[in-house]
Amino acid sequence: MALQDEIELLVRIARGDQAAFLLIYDRYAGHVYGLGLRILGDEMLAEEATQDTFLKLWSQARRFTAERGSLLAWLLTIARRTALDRVRLEDRRPALSGATDPEELWQVIPDADTLSEETRWRSLHMVVQALPAEYRQVIELAYYQGLSQSEIAAALGWPLGTVKTRLRSAMQQLRQAWQAQ
Amino acid sequence: MTQEHPFLDDLPAYALGALEAEAAQALERHLRTCEACRAELASYRTVREGLLMAVPPAPPPVRLRGELQRQLSRHQKALPRRSALSLRWSALALVILLLLLNIYSILQVRSLRREQAGLARRVETGQSALAMLAAEGTQSIHIQAGNVSGTLLLNRGRDSALLILWNLPALDLEQTYQAWLIDSQGQRTSAGIFQGEAQPAYIAKQLLAGAALSNFVGLGVTVEPAGGSPQPTGRRVFKIDF
Numbered sequence: 348m349a350l351q352d353e354i355e356l357l358v359r360i361a362r363g364d365q366a367a368f369l370l371i372y373d374r375y376a377g378h379v380y381g382l383g384l385r386i387l388g389d390e391m392l393a394e395e396a397t398q399d400t401f402l403k404l405w406s407q408a409r410r411f412t413a414e415r416g417s418l419l420a421w422l423l424t425i426a427r428r429t430a431l432d433r434v435r436l437e438d439r440r441p442a443l444s445g446a447t448d449p450e451e452l453w454q455v456i457p458d459a460d461t462l463s464e465e466t467r468w469r470s471l472h473m474v475v476q477a478l479p480a481e482y483r484q485v486i487e488l489a490y491y492q493g494l495s496q497s498e499i500a501a502a503l504g505w506p507l508g509t510v511k512t513r514l515r516s517a518m519q520q521l522r523q524a525w526q527a528q
Numbered sequence: 529m530t531q532e533h534p535f536l537d538d539l540p541a542y543a544l545g546a547l548e549a550e551a552a553q554a555l556e557r558h559l560r561t562c563e564a565c566r567a568e569l570a571s572y573r574t575v576r577e578g579l580l581m582a583v584p585p586a587p588p589p590v591r592l593r594g595e596l597q598r599q600l601s602r603h604q605k606a607l608p609r610r611s612a613l614s615l616r617w618s619a620l621a622l623v624i625l626l627l628l629l630n631i632y633s634i635l636q637v638r639s640l641r642r643e644q645a646g647l648a649r650r651v652e653t654g655q656s657a658l659a660m661l662a663a664e665g666t667q668s669i670h671i672q673a674g675n676v677s678g679t680l681l682l683n684r685g686r687d688s689a690l691l692i693l694w695n696l697p698a699l700d701l702e703q704t705y706q707a708w709l710i711d712s713q714g715q716r717t718s719a720g721i722f723q724g725e726a727q728p729a730y731i732a733k734q735l736l737a738g739a740a741l742s743n744f745v746g747l748g749v750t751v752e753p754a755g756g757s758p759q760p761t762g763r764r765v766f767k768i769d770f
Contacts, residue, residue, distance in 0.1 A: 365600055368600065373593075376592070376593070377588065380586050381583050381584050384586050402596070417577075419581065420577045420580060423577075423580040424580065475582065489541070490546070495546050495548050496548065497548060511541065514540060514541055515537060515540045518540035518575060525578060526571075
């Protein structure tokens with residue numbers, strides 16, 4: 348779906364067009380639900396987070412600005428915030444040991460309808476898989492579990508300095524790899 | 529980290545939202561003035577978006593789509609956001625409403641003041657009537673003309689006359705009642721104008737002739753154009769001799 352098409356759909360959604368809304372839902376619900384599942388580790392909670400995310404899309408469609416990124420990125424940003432809010436609200440975090448399997452985390456399911464943008468990110472993921480496990484772990488906890496660096500240090504029993512160094516190195520490697528694409 | 533960019537090492541953690549709150553605030557203050565650090569942060573944000581999309585999609589339960597459709601119907605009324613134009617109309621309507629309320633309040637205050645002044649006049653004439661009734665030499669003359677009845681309190685020694693009339697019909701705005709004092713030659717002298725009253729159903733009017741009451745032998749009331757006439761021109765309500 349081209350960006351211009353998505354913008355037109357968002358305009359229709361902002362006017363209350365349910366058919367346009369469902370087109371976006373059918374296209375991206377899997378991504379949103381998948382992210383909710385990753386963060387919350389529970390199907391029921393992930394379903395609620397997905398519902399909340401799309402209701403926000405319904406009520407805030409006119410807030411989207413294409414200059415800041417794709418519609419999918421915008422939706423997933425909302426989904427991440429919604430899921431992390433739920434985590435904080437319920438003070439509920441999935442067990443660290445079960446949620447940080449690097450192979451599972453970075454696996455990307457092939458999709459025949461993949462867009463070129465997603466293909467680009469798949470390339471990034473290939474690079475991520477090559478990262479040391481401790482780098483992937485610290486990014487998992489920071490981004491998908493919403494932990495601060497101090498909380499990561501406490502959770503893993505690592506010195507704070509080590510957490511900072513590993514997180515910084517991981518991000519630099521990802522950025523370098525992505526820019527080389 | 530450099531002296532010029534003291535928060536450079538914090539940018540990756542900040543991009544992921546993992547920087548402690550205090551450090552994040554200090555970094556944000558620096559970002560306001562450092563374009564180089566803003567550009568560096570933008571490059572990490574691109575990586576952050578990639579991390580969002582890295583998570584494997586998973587098919588949501590089929591029922592979720594139908595549940596959302598039902599939710600949309602409930603959210604439908606909240607959807608149409610008020611445009612700036614409609615907000616301007618609302619503001620205008622509010623101003624007009626306030627203006628109308630203001631005008632209404634002013635009219636109410638004026639009406640109350642009129643009522644207050646009327647009551648004060650009645651109290652004053654009531655006191656005058658009591659004073660006249662108590663005074664020696666006051667003559668009380670009964671008046672009856674159809675439904676209209678009343679009394680003329682007359683005290684020639686004190687040169688004072690008070691006319692009290694009941695059931696005097698209210699006139700339209702272009703007309704008025706006018707009292708006339710009549711001398712022995714039949715000449716009429718205006719003694720004042722007044723309106724009929726529905727509430728209360730009587731009027732009390734101090735008669736002022738501009739000459740001694742002893743010069744007069746009768747009293748008449750006619751209907752005249754608003755503002756009164758130099759001589760009677762309209763319908764007579766009653767005439768009495770005293």
